[in-house]
Amino acid sequence: MQQKVCPVITRTYQSKMQLLLFNHPISELSVQLVKGTIEPGELPEVAALRELEEESGISKAAIDFEIGELSFPTFDQHWHLYKINYQHDLPERWEYFADEEGGLLFSFFWQDLDKSIDNPGYSLFEAARQFIKHHLYKKELV
Numbered sequence: 001m002q003q004k005v006c007p008v009i010t011r012t013y014q015s016k017m018q019l020l021l022f023n024h025p026i027s028e029l030s031v032q033l034v035k036g037t038i039e040p041g042e043l044p045e046v047a048a049l050r051e052l053e054e055e056s057g058i059s060k061a062a063i064d065f066e067i068g069e070l071s072f073p074t075f076d077q078h079w080h081l082y083k084i085n086y087q088h089d090l091p092e093r094w095e096y097f098a099d100e101e102g103g104l105l106f107s108f109f110w111q112d113l114d115k116s117i118d119n120p121g122y123s124l125f126e127a128a129r130q131f132i133k134h135h136l137y138k139k140e141l142v
Helices: 044-056 124-141
Strands: 002-008 010-013 016-023 062-072 077-085 093-098 104-112
Touching: 002 044, 016 044, 016 124, 044 062, 044 077, 044 093, 044 104, 062 124, 077 124
Parallel strands: 002 077
Antiparallel strands: 010 016, 016 104, 062 077, 093 104
16 A cells, blocks of 8 residues: 655634645646655655655644544555644745646645535545544544
């Protein structure tokens, strides 16, 4: 099974938790979470921070905690999800030219964590959003 990482950045805006997402310029799965493959011998925590920087340009971030792991046998993927601590304010929207992703321009934005990610026919990102929501809200209650 392919080992993937998903670095998760959230913020609170007008009393609502929001999730950082991006629009992929050429994929039919236009709205996505940052996600990538763990390289051979690489620790998942290291891969999460590497993928975050490669896809968004966000550096100087740190792992806050592990949210959990999520398997998608149909897609042969196993995700390691990490809550990322980022101390600086991020803009409402921005674009990042991702050289490591083949020279693609990704458009980042915030979306309420309660709002679904709609990618018809490919439910991984929506399942991940629900998993993140469940675990982060559960953590807030503790």
